[in-house]
Amino acid sequence: MSTEPEPATEDTAHAVDTGSETPGTAEPAGAASDARSDEPAGDGGEAAAQVSEVEAELAAQRIERERIERRKAEKQGPIDAGGKLSGSAADLLAAVRAVESGEKPAATVFGAPEPARRPAPEPVRPPRPAPAEHSAAPAGPVGPAPETVQSVRRVLAEGGAPEGLAPQTAALLGEGAQDALRADPWLLLRVAGVRPEQADGFARALLGAECGPDDERRGRAVTVWLLEQAALAGHTALELPRLTATLAQRGVPDPDAAVQSTLAEGEALAFQDALEETGARREGEQDEESEEGEERPVRVLIGLERYALAEESLADGLARLVNSAPKQDGSAADWEQAAASAQGSAAELIRAVAGHGLVLHTGGEASLAEPAALLRAAHALGLRAWAAAPG
Structure with missing residues (x-):
């Protein structure tokens, strides 16, 4: 029997080669051969084949574990800037990494900050032209001219009347109010709040000796003033006897003449209101009326023109409504x-x-x-x- 060792089979050589790739984990080749040299010669091939398979499996597992460890280490480690990206994404990642590491300031990488956007100004719309009917209207408020008010103020001061009445008087009398006041000082009685005695004092200051209680201008002014006061109390017309009696109480020497002058100037209107007959008439009156024609008794009412026209218009409207x-x-x-x-x-x-x-x-x-x-x-x-x- 030969004492030389058997030549290594293909499996044994593969196991030794595999162990040599990972030093320190596989046994030396000599020790393995010595261990197998003690076994009987007939079973040496099978034992060597089993050892080779186990070592190959262990070596494969070690290789797989090393590969897994390397992948874990790669995931936990820092990502290379732009390593697995491309295009603008890779450039952006590289810029972020550069700023984080302090290599470049943010201003140089990303540029100057964009200024805050301001809202766009609204477009300026041209003004719309005024309608035709309003284009010719005066821009300022309607009222007496400042020159007229100033002239009236001088006349009031001359007559001793309050200068605060100037705007009202100028608005009431209109243009040329100062001349109208000088010609008829009792026109001041038409201003609200002025009483007859105050107008008399103003007239005496302007007219002097020409001023008197029998002045026709005073009679008209007092008549109009009494009708105004009656209208404010709810009586738009006064019976003629009542009006003349009140004029006499106000110092008008000839009340009937004052009323006639007011009617002649058109500042008041007279109208008749028929009365119902009550009681038996005297026989003499019946005979006279039978000869001259029967006449129904009436009462004469005096009212301001504007109120009389308004009531007449209202009466006509009611009559049309009734007849319709x-x-x-x-x-x-x-x-x-x-x-x-x-x-x-x-x-x-x-x-x-x-x-x-x-x-x-x-x-x-x-x-x-x-x-x-x-x-x-x-x-x-x-x-x-x-x-x-x-x-």
Whole structure:
């Protein structure tokens, strides 16, 4: 039997080569051969094959663990700037790393900070042209000219009247107010708050010896002033006897002449109001009227022109409204039957509407049931009727 060692098989050589890649973990080749030299010759091939497989498996596991450790170390370590990025992302990452490490200041890398944006100014819109009807209107407030007010103030100061009345007087008398005051000082009585005795003092200061209580200008001024005071109290017209008696109390020597002068100047109007006859007339009066023609008694009323015209216009409008209503809206029997079915004041309202074209009903919220009953009666008669809320 030969004492020389058996030549190494292919598996044994592979195991020794594999162990040599990782020194310090595999046994020396000589020790391995010595251990196998003690085994019987017949089982040496199988034992060597098993050892080679185990060593190969261990070596493969060690290689895999080393690869895993290297990947973990790569993940935990710093990322190389731009190592796995490209384009603008890589440039941005490199710039951030440079700023973090202190190699470059932020201003040089990212540039100067952008100034704050200001809101864009609104476009300037051209002014719209004024409408045609308003373009010619005066820009300033309507009122007396400053020169007129100043002239009136001088006249008032000359007559001893308060200078604070100058704007009112100039607005009332208009242009040339100073000349009008000198010609008729009692025109000051038309200014609100001025009384007859104050106007008399102003006139005496301006006219001197020419001023007197029988002055026709004073009679007209006092007449107009009395009518103004009556209108403020709710009487737009005064009976002629009452007006002349009041003028006499105010120191007017000839009240009838003062009233006639006021009417002649058109500052007041006179109209007649017919009176209903009451009582039996005397036989002598009846005989005279039968010969000359029967005349109805009237009363004469005096009122300012503006109030008289306004009342006349109102009277004409009411007359047109009354005459515009149909003369027959259902038979009298039907209206009477509707009134009989109502109660109390509602029946009176229905009868009033049946007999008149214009009826004024008052009472406020408490009497709303009465117009409601009237509307139901009108609808039952086949008439068009409706109610409108006040205001």
